Amino acid sequence: MKNLENLPQIAARQLGGLEATPTLLAKIKLNGNEAKKTAPFRWQPVAAVALTLVLLVGGGVLTLQNRPPVTVDVEGVNLIDSHSAGSDSKPTEIPLTADVPQGSISMSRSSGGTGQSLFAQASGSSFPLIAVSGKTYRMLESPNGISSALLGSNLGTVSEYNIEPALGSGSIVSNSAGQGEVVYAISGMEGAMIASSVDGNMRVFQRVSYAGTATIGSESLRDTLCQSSNVQWIALDGVGTVQGAEAQNIMATLLDYADYQNTSMTGSGSLQIGLNNGLTLQLLVGDDTVSACGTWSCPDFFEALQAAVAAQ
Numbered sequence: 001m002k003n004l005e006n007l008p009q010i011a012a013r014q015l016g017g018l019e020a021t022p023t024l025l026a027k028i029k030l031n032g033n034e035a036k037k038t039a040p041f042r043w044q045p046v047a048a049v050a051l052t053l054v055l056l057v058g059g060g061v062l063t064l065q066n067r068p069p070v071t072v073d074v075e076g077v078n079l080i081d082s083h084s085a086g087s088d089s090k091p092t093e094i095p096l097t098a099d100v101p102q103g104s105i106s107m108s109r110s111s112g113g114t115g116q117s118l119f120a121q122a123s124g125s126s127f128p129l130i131a132v133s134g135k136t137y138r139m140l141e142s143p144n145g146i147s148s149a150l151l152g153s154n155l156g157t158v159s160e161y162n163i164e165p166a167l168g169s170g171s172i173v174s175n176s177a178g179q180g181e182v183v184y185a186i187s188g189m190e191g192a193m194i195a196s197s198v199d200g201n202m203r204v205f206q207r208v209s210y211a212g213t214a215t216i217g218s219e220s221l222r223d224t225l226c227q228s229s230n231v232q233w234i235a236l237d238g239v240g241t242v243q244g245a246e247a248q249n250i251m252a253t254l255l256d257y258a259d260y261q262n263t264s265m266t267g268s269g270s271l272q273i274g275l276n277n278g279l280t281l282q283l284l285v286g287d288d289t290v291s292a293c294g295t296w297s298c299p300d301f302f303e304a305l306q307a308a309v310a311a312q
Contacts, residue, residue: 116270117141117270117282118140118141118142118272118280118282119138119139119140119141119206119208119282120138120139120140120141124163124175125163125164126163126164126165126166126175127139128175128176128198129165129174129175129176129205129208129210130158130172130173130174130176130177130183130194130196130205131165131168131172131173131174131210132155132156132171132172132183132194133171133172134213134216135191135207135216136207136208136209136210136211136213137193137194137205137206137207137208138205138206138208138210139176139198139203139204139205140203140204140205140206140280140282142280143204143278143279144201144203145201145202145203146195146202146203146204146279148202149187150186150187150195150277150278150279151184151185151186151187151195151202152184152185152186152187152188152189152190153184153185153190154182154183154184155172155183155184155185155194156171156172156182156183157172157179157180157181157182157183158170158172158173158174158177158178158179158180158181158183158196159171159172159173159179160172160173160174160179161173161174161175161177161178161179162174162175163175166210166211174196176198176203177196177197177198177203178197178198181196181197181198182196182197183195183196184196186204186277186279187277188227188230188277189226189230189275189277189279191207191219191223191224192206192207192223192224192225192226192281193205193206193207193279193281204279206281206282206292207224207225207292207293208265208292208293209263209264209265209291209292209293209294210265212263213263214262214263214265214293214294215260215293215294220255221254221255221258221260221293221294221296222255224292224293224294225255225273225281225292225293226251226273226275226281227255228248228249228251228252228255229248230275230276230277231247231248231251231273231274231275231276232244232247232274232275232276233247233273233274234247234250234251234271234272234273234274234305235271235272235274236269236270236271236285236302236305236309237269237270237271237285238269239305239306239309240309240312241309242305242308242309242312246308249304250301250304250305250308251273253298253300253301253304254290254296254298254301257298257300257301258290258296258297258298258301259296259297259298260294260295260296261289261294261295261296261297262294262295263294263295264291264294264295265284265291265292265293265294265295266284266286266291266295267283267284267285267286267289267290267291267295268284268285268286269284269285269286270282270283270284270285271283271284271285271290288302
């Protein structure tokens, strides 16, 4: 390699006496500006950004692949895995709300009581019932059959079988007892309980609200339930059970002081009343209310029942 100190002599020989005149300097600057305008697009910055995005997306995919999958049981009820934060326990299987059959949930205020509804559940749009002259009676799950000794007066026969009894026009309409079946009052329980043959068994029906109708005329709660002398025991879910004379006194409090509220049949708790004929009445329980044929408020009843249970 030639020495750098000889560079001026070399440049002079090669340029052949070329002088850097003002005109030449102007041309050089002009050519430089044109080169900047027509310079080719540089891909290096774009490639760097693209590479960064690929790395980020790839990392996200790896993260998702390492997460536990949500499982669905397609052979039975749809299930969702539920985990407590920081827990290593086995997932709790929770049925989806839409897959819970209508009427499949038992009503219960808390543990320590019956926790079960005696009312037969709906198999279609209406629960099993018999409507007699505007009064509605709902079938009870238990007993599955009763003795003829419990039957009272003959109320007539089912004049119309209708799966939509609210649309029926007969004097006695049912969606459970067949047309022509005889309907009886339960002896000593006229207005509160009836019976009729369903699929060959004499089934019991209890007076309830239906289609916006509860009591009729001047009927009281006593007319839709029973006399206090009929009571053998009372059990309130989550509170306890009282029996005998104490149960009759508490029932008298309910019948004497309950105030009618509305035609609804609602409640989240269960109250059962055992009768001396072996049958059981069912009432739904809300905040100081009982409900079957209409909703009735009676704080005194609940106070007396709780006090009696506590005194045992």
